[in-house]
Amino acid sequence: MRKELEKKYNPSDFEDRLYEEWNEKGYFLPSRPGAKPFTVVMPPPNITGQLHMGHALDNTLQDIVVRYRRMCGFNTLWVPGTDHASIATEAKIVEAMRKEGVTKEQIGRDGFLERAWEWNRVYGGRITEQLKKIGSSCDWTRKRFTMDEGCSRAVRKVFVDLYSKGLIYRGNRMVNWCPVCRTSISDAEVEYEEKDGHFWHLLYTVQETGEKLELATTRPETMLGDTAVAIHEDDPRYKHLHGCHVILPLLNKVIPIVCDEHADMTKGTGVVKITPAHDPNDFEVGQRHNLPMVRCFTYDGRMTGAADRAAAEEAAARRTSDASEPEVLDCGKYAGLTTAEARKVILKDLEEGGYLKNVEPLKHDVGTCYRCHSTIEPMVSRQWFVRMEPLAGPAIDAVKNGDLHFIPDRFSKNYLHWMENIRDWCISRQLWWGHRIPAFYCDDCGETTVTEEDSAVCPKCGKPMRQDPDTLDTWFSSALWPFSTLGWPDETEDLKTFYPTSVLITGYDIITFWVSRMIFSGYAHMGEKPFDDVLVHGLVRDALGRKMSKSLGNGIDPLEVISQYGCDALRFTLVNGNSPGNDMRVSDERFEASRNFANKIWNAARFVLMNLDTDCDPDAIDPSGFADEDKWVLSIFNRVVKEVRENMDKYELGVAVGKLYDFIWDVFCDWYIELVKSRLYDKGTESNLKAQKVLTYVLSNTMKLLHPFMPFITEEIWRSLPHAGDSIMISDYPVPNDAFDFPAQEAAMRKVIDAIRAVRNVRAERNIPHSRKAHLRIVTHEPESFAGKEAFFLRLADAAGVEIVTGGECPPGAIRAITDVCEIQIPLADVVDVAQEAARLNKELAAASGEAERASAKLSNASFVEKAPEKLVSAEREKLAAAKAKIQKIEEALARLSEIQQGES
């Protein structure tokens, strides 16, 4: 069934309609059982999210790859889903509640979770609906959520498995604490920002000798938690102090001087204060020297007080803490102050006591929370960790031995560096929204039980147990995404068919957060890699190269772009000229250019349709006996098919779509359509029918090639052309055909096109209007190249008539357009200015001579002729010959000009 195309290209007329139809007809589902599978799992957007350009890029790339593979005959599956995003979502809900004047504590855990699920119900679907707007051909019947029943079972099973293998443990370790989110976060979630700070030089008195030891700190408020100062064993300045003590100012507490390699003799005074509970390095020093840990900050960023100390003591009595727990300090007069307030008061007190020597300004990197950007407080805290070293091994080998590739490859370097220096992963979060840690504690006997079941009774003593209140890092569940979405831990058909997945497409910003964790999880739980390839893309930036952000207000809403320019234009913009791993800029100008391209395609298709009066077979054509221009376009088209497939297979999507752009605009529209117009207007002839066949064949198949990139316009046009089947998206991707290679016709048409361009060129230089037609005299030694092509010159070179000759008299006052195979004489006596004409010819002569010199220099180089491939050498010879021929023609023309000049004078 064919339908007309509207006169005006208006994407909103059909984009939504087509998407809905594809989805309803099940075209997004894997449909070729038994065929080789091709699987992609979608990086799950957060349920807090609105579709932004990053999603648009990520999903456009995935959709292109998926549509391509589907058309190539793979049993293709693209699994969509969403991520519960524990910390981000919880923060949003807390913020919403704050506006209502409600706190988490007031509504309690159950009440809060109710709200969170409600949030998911309301907003979780929003982003997936938006993904449909950009044409994502994913299988919505398999849509998953990181906290759905299946994913939750996967999480529990993984936790229990790792725990039973000793790869998950709980302990008091230094963690990054966000006092605003009030939770620990992993190392990967800390972002370092350069901030202005100070170096405060403090003086601690040595108890044994009475001398003052100078040391410096950027965080003076931590001094209350100092339990030692460190010097280097070999530091000559302090040899006499080995084994001595200092008196901690303000607290008047005696703490030891220890010798530790951490103290760097070359830095400052070589003395460093040790706060094991609030500094990662000091924690290590504390472990080495068995120093007590003293915690002086609360989890909400204040100084600890008597109540905090009492609570800790009570916990210890209840056996809910262990020996590695830090002691909690009652900070006395500082208790309850925020750490920032405490810093001021403590500095004032130190100064008054004569303990502050001086202050110097300092720029330093401060760790901040990647979600809320508050300053991170390092704190010793009891958390759950994944022991990473054993898990990292296979994940490192996989990339090293080429089982799994990053595209572009340079990202494997980042990845390997991170994996090879891996540290244990802090997975517990003091949040409510997320997968609750499946660990249960018996307060009575102190037993810890880790189990997949909800367990209420202690297996050891039969007393009631309570579940760990914490939840898991949101990335813990997304790490399992490639197999949890396919049904694991059940042994489903999907899992058997579609795992490992084929390619993961994501931005370089989450390689460490997510990609690396999926890789080791795949090996750990499936015994196999999660995907063959990782296609890495860059960030989308604004026209000025800035990261799009809410605070800058420079974000471009993809949905706005779609409504203004159409989805196909958005997609084209995001992929055209983009290379893997590189950031890109988008702007209205670029969207507009893409829309113009779509409009060009639309109008070309309209033109073809207007001139079709027969149903040609778009899928097969036998070009024997066809005109040179037909073979010319088919030959170029065939090469495009070959190259585009190669590019697509190598994920060179930007290159592939660029070739299609050039072919459609420059070859098909600007030349082929123009070349066949006269045949099309000459109805009822064999030649006319052949032109229709070629137009239909090339346009229809070009739409298929372009379909993965611009799914909507290609479908709309394909359907309006003669076609077999219901949808272009389930048709076969074009395959190259050697029978369509026509080098001779390509060369022949090249000569004609060169000649037409030469004529246009000289006419344009003279500003001769198109209405001023001229009789062309083509002088050439190979008249066969132009025979039968006169009509092209009439239509495309403003010719009133064409004469092909091998010599003879030039009409007086003709302008000469010269190519390497012919001279075209254009008799326009009144516009000929002999001097101007000579200047133009001399310019062309210079260009041709330059080329001849270049080629002849190359050919006279014996090494080149000897070592370069024969193909290149002969190509160079041909170029030289062509340049020489052209030079000769120009020189003859110049000679005749000077005759005229002499005649005039």
Add this chain to the structure above:
RNA sequence: GGAAGCGUAGCUCAGCAGGUUAGAGCGCUGCGUUCACAUCGCAGAGGUCGUGGGUUCGAGUCCCUCCGCUUCCACCA
């Protein structure tokens, strides 16, 4: 401190298994509109491919130096 990327036309970027006279889009200049498309056509101007070396018959493409910009990782008492 370690690593990576980028530097090509006025602007934004492609190109690089080394081999046409280095490309595109936008912008710019001139001409052009009944006959698919002004969301257009034709023609044109504009680049010693950051610098200096090296390898090679041949380098924008490979190697090294330096300069400029950006990013990641680590550390910074």
